Amino acid sequence: xxxxxxxxxxxxELTGDIGGSLALVGxxxxxxxxxxxxxxxxxNAVQAMARQxxxxxxxxxxxxxxxxxxxxxxxxxxxxxxxx
Amino acid sequence: xxxxxASGECNAEDEIICVPERVNELFENPFLGGVNRTMVLAVxxxxxxxxxxxxxxxxxxxxxxxxxxxxxxxxxxxxxRDEIAIGIIGPQHGLKYFPWLLSIFLVILVSNLFEVAPxxxxxxxxxxxxVPATLSILTWFIFVISGFKEQGFSYLKDIAWPPGVPVxxxxxxxxxxxxxxxxVRPFSLAVRLFANLVAGHVMLTLxxxxxxxxxxxxxxxxxxxxxxxxxxxxxxxxxxxxxVAILQAYIFTLLSAVYVQTAVHPEH
Numbered sequence: 001x002x003x004x005x006x007x008x009x010x011x012x013e014l015t016g017d018i019g020g021s022l023a024l025v026g027x028x029x030x031x032x033x034x035x036x037x038x039x040x041x042x043x044n045a046v047q048a049m050a051r052q053x054x055x056x057x058x059x060x061x062x063x064x065x066x067x068x069x070x071x072x073x074x075x076x077x078x079x080x081x082x083x084x
Numbered sequence: 085x086x087x088x089x090a091s092g093e094c095n096a097e098d099e100i101i102c103v104p105e106r107v108n109e110l111f112e113n114p115f116l117g118g119v120n121r122t123m124v125l126a127v128x129x130x131x132x133x134x135x136x137x138x139x140x141x142x143x144x145x146x147x148x149x150x151x152x153x154x155x156x157x158x159x160x161x162x163x164x165r166d167e168i169a170i171g172i173i174g175p176q177h178g179l180k181y182f183p184w185l186l187s188i189f190l191v192i193l194v195s196n197l198f199e200v201a202p203x204x205x206x207x208x209x210x211x212x213x214x215v216p217a218t219l220s221i222l223t224w225f226i227f228v229i230s231g232f233k234e235q236g237f238s239y240l241k242d243i244a245w246p247p248g249v250p251v252x253x254x255x256x257x258x259x260x261x262x263x264x265x266x267x268v269r270p271f272s273l274a275v276r277l278f279a280n281l282v283a284g285h286v287m288l289t290l291x292x293x294x295x296x297x298x299x300x301x302x303x304x305x306x307x308x309x310x311x312x313x314x315x316x317x318x319x320x321x322x323x324x325x326x327x328v329a330i331l332q333a334y335i336f337t338l339l340s341a342v343y344v345q346t347a348v349h350p351e352h
Contacts, residue, residue: 061171065342068335072272075279082282 023084030077037070125198125208126215133190137161164189164337172341177234177348181341184226188219189337192277196329199285200322207329210281212274220274223340228266231347239347273339280332284325291318 045063049056140157144150150158164186170178195215199207209215231239243265244258295318298311 061167061338064331064335064338068276068339069272072276075276075283076272078279078283079275 023081026084027077027081030080031074034070034072034074038067041066041070121206122208122211122214125204125206126195129191129194129198129208132194133187136190160190161186168337168341172338173345173348177344181226181230181344185337185341188223188340189333191215192219192336193330193333196281196333197326199281199288199329200326205288207281207285209277209332210285212278216274216277219336220270220277223273223343224266224270227340227343227347230344234348269343273336277332277336280328284321284328287321288318288325291315291321294318 041063045059045066048059052059136157140154141161144154144157147154165179165182168189169182169185172178173181192209192215195208198204199210235242243261245254246257246261249257291314295311295313295315298307298314301307
């Protein structure tokens with residue numbers, strides 16, 4: 001029982017004043033997925049443009065659309081970081 | 085710069101940079117009673133857009149030989165018409181929505197470029213209710229109204245009870261489609277522009293002020309390479325932010341056009 005209390009005290013000391021840092025960690029986590037996603041979108045767009053250069057204009061427009069949709073998650077994380 | 089350094093009671097000898105208590109203080113800078121910087125810059129952006137169109141297009145038509153300025157404005161306008169209005173919405177409906185798309189493109193472009201304009205250095209688009217939320221709500225009204233006008237009630241029916249989906253899945257897909265069309269679209273449209281510009285503004289402020297503080301504050305010679313490093317990184321981000329400003333205006337207009345296109349053309 002005392003050991004449990006001691007652990008709780010240690011945990012409370014550790015987490016007591018890291019509110020701001022926790023929001024930062026949350027933003028970092030929110031940035032992982034969109035980072036990978038934008039990489040996939042842009043990489044495949046480059047591949048498509050290299051294979052068929054005459055379709056480059058259409059591919060570029062669609063790439064921007066895909067990037068915009070993917071990026072939204074990271075940006076919501078960024079806004080939540082300020083709200084937290 | 086003084087805004088950050090002078091905020092609150094900050095002992096400049098203890099702390100290198102005095103962080104304001106709220107991030108909003110970076111963006112609000114009231115002067116002249118109730119008028120603040122954001123209002124002045126929003127009006128300025130509108131005047132610049134009107135001036136661009138008036139001197140670049142309306143007055144310019146009377147000239148026989150186009151000037152460089154007129155040609156540049158014309159290229160911008162033709163880009164929005166051909167690439168976005170006609171290219172995305174289609175030749176049948178595109179021209180009807182072209183004035184709206186051109187207006188939001190130019191307003192957002194000018195407001196974004198205020199971020200990197202010398203002596204202004206403040207993007208109006210980073211205030212949620214000045215540019216991003218207002219324009220995305222107007223875009224929402226435009227695509228919803230044009231959807232009902234072009235397709236009638238089947239516009240709502242096709243979203244809530246989508247054809248071509250197995251009957252067991254229809255309620256689920258319908259709810260997802262309803263939420264994503266009518267709630268997530270305007271929200272993400274506004275937040276995308278807002279967050280990009282806020283992030284850029286905070287980043288530029290931090291990097292350039294760091295460079296300035298290290299170069300101008302007291303201390304040994306060791307601070308000079310550190311300050312130069314901050315300045316170099318800050319200027320690199322500065323160039324990057326010019327691209328971001330133009331790209332975000334393009335993406336906002338492009339997505340508005342895509343939303344209008346999905347409303348006026350029923351999916352077969």
